[in-house]
Amino acid sequence: MKRLFLLLLLGICLLAGVLVTRALGYSSRQPTPEEAAPFSLDADAAAKRLAGALRLKTLAASEGRPAEDAAFVALHDYLREHFPRVHAELRREPQGAHSVLYTWPGTDASLKPVLVMGHLDVVPVEPGTEGGWTRPPFSGDIADGYVWGRGALDDKGSVLAILEAVEALLASGDRPRRTVLLAFGGDEEVGGHEGAEAMAKLLRERGVTLESVLDEGGMMLTGTVPGVKAPVALVGVAEKGMVSAELVVAGEGGHSSMPPSQTAVGVLSRAVVRLEEEPMPARLRGGSRALFDFVGPEMPFGMRLVFANLWLFEPLVVRQLTAQPSTNAAVRTTTAATMFEGSVKDNVLPSRARAVVNFRVLPGDTVEGVLEHVRRVVDDSRVKVGVMGFQSEPSPVSRTDTEAWSVLQRSIRQVFPEALVAPYLMVGATDARHFTGLSDSVYRFMPLRLEREDLARLHGRDERVSVQGYASAVRFYAQYLRNATH
Template structure:
């Protein structure tokens, strides 16, 4: 009899759980907004593409170690922008910050409103020497062909900069004036950390007592086929970004002849330390933009997957296990560990006097640089291994809200210009200039309004970087609508 009661209790418990799971799934409704129709903006897509191609021909390659930026190229780009966006340069205040960065101010009519900011950067990464011939079109020729604008910077990030300027130029031509002041900030060294561009611009605004209503920088894009079970394209808007630190592990040895080795050389000690780190990744957490991605897009999935994401209180361990199985999604749920440099030894018969490794950590919001260092020391647990860091590091950014008016204006603008697109927060795993402005605004978002295919992601910093002419025209339309909504 007791066993029968136990089985009945278990059956009842399972039934209740099933009812709860199904009920939660049935109430897991779409959270996509249905906005009013957008104000039409007519653009000449071919003329837009032509102006972007001209900017791509100017080789504003970011400075790198031992190689300064080409001042003439940046000066030429400044002149090019002034020539092709005459209304912007006639009606907006323009400041050159540092050597090559730009800050524009479009004064609003209501001084009581906090300014909003659009970010971008003028510098581009170099093309790997010897690979230019592998491009379909030369990387700095700005060729317009086959429906695309080809060239380094078309996606990262001159496409964004030029699209913002095109939008403001078009609004000025239409006689529109914002109530809220609009700032356009274009750094010239984002690819190498932004210390002379975005950092200086942020400091200047802070000194002026400026508090920003919102910041929109590069980051996510519109992608199709990225979320299983969702056929519609998804606009991935970064609500936070990971931090980073490169940890240096150093070991000193005795040196000497390899015929009389100690039990373990400096290289052996270091190898075991690195192996321990790779075998003990930092813990996972499904939070922030990574979690909200599923709560926003989950309702658009088939019933079985909706059930999974409507009940994360129960299914989260299963979801996280699936996410950690792929490097792409693993990065969204933990601080990642990547051994990028390993040095030691000079000759096959000489014991190494030292060995050194660099391990790059991309830090999940909620973790910290100090937390990473504590993890490294505890995991390595070897007094022979010295733990240090490279100078350049960054804490993860705070998670920006998705219940603020700034988010709602961004979401509304996206749905107006791209009505078939689902809008979702996500975690930006790469670094952007936006991290330098998190102290000036609670609403910092990372998104470039271009529709890309999965294979296009490899073009960013890779070969055959390009943007579709139609996608670029849509980006201009988005920025114009966003400014109309958020700066009204």
């Protein structure tokens, strides 16, 4: 017994030694901030140019509603007027009705181009909520140190900042060695099929492969990673796919005074409950795992010990992540029942009941795998399973061991030296997914620092960007283009 106890103690000591050694060797993956190149910008003038663009209600066509064609025409005219060097020196190719591709030729045609993206369309304001905005949603007001209006964050702020950076670089006589492509879609909020998808197809037809792609995506947030006090610049290296399963049950109909033991609605309800009670398995992998690889070394020792030894502690970490909706979405294909239809009258039995369950597909899972999961869990021949609307597979996970990643990480640290840079998984969709296959370095990042409460402004009320924050975004794009093209 004593010998067994000693062996157990020895095993514990060896395990503790391994854990501590790995934690002590868990070194930082953040580059030392370098000094950014000099860059001159009139922040107030840049803010005014953004404000003018926000006044144009560029809504893409959606669900029977036509696009605001006149607003898109006005926006393109506005960009020509306010960024004259861009339009004089870059090749401009309209794509579809509202999108545009710019080419800034490099001096070395043997180098792969870099692509920088954004989108010109915005989401509509929910009718009846306009009065709840501090400033009218399409006012483009500049007040209290902010530029207010729909699109300030998503995504005219990015587009205008990119154009400001290129205009300034052209004014300084900058000539990139590597060709720069600017792709601005006009329908990202409704899938990007006529904009980004068409531009990606055009590049494929031309035989173009890209050094890297940079689109909207993660931002700099404080307090999002436990144990990390510094703002974290979240760079999306992948995004989830999507599929909506349609569940339909046929019933006999008739008067509700003589119901069967279970109506079509009852059968369907049980199926939905089963799906909610048995979600797809959670896994810490891809962009979500890479996030902790990059921020783990910056944590206090106790947490560093955990993340340096995920071979042992991963089940514990996953359990913690699945406890909250925001982090649960990062580690599993999520299940969301969103629509339910039954009878048209309270005293009529439904002859047909229908539900829609939306799944956001984790990289590594597939759309077909999700549908197989639905059929297996529901396990009821009375429930017919189909697919509703748009579907997409999850994107590949972009690499973080390439020169393109190093350029992006270094650029962020030059302009925002206080920020830690880390990859992560985007749970929403961006236009970047259409460029899968053109580069293994597809990144999603918006150079803006937000507080947690600001996230509700995305697609919500009081969308705004600070004047100084917007100026920093312009400086970032200028620095990034210098680093990526020279």
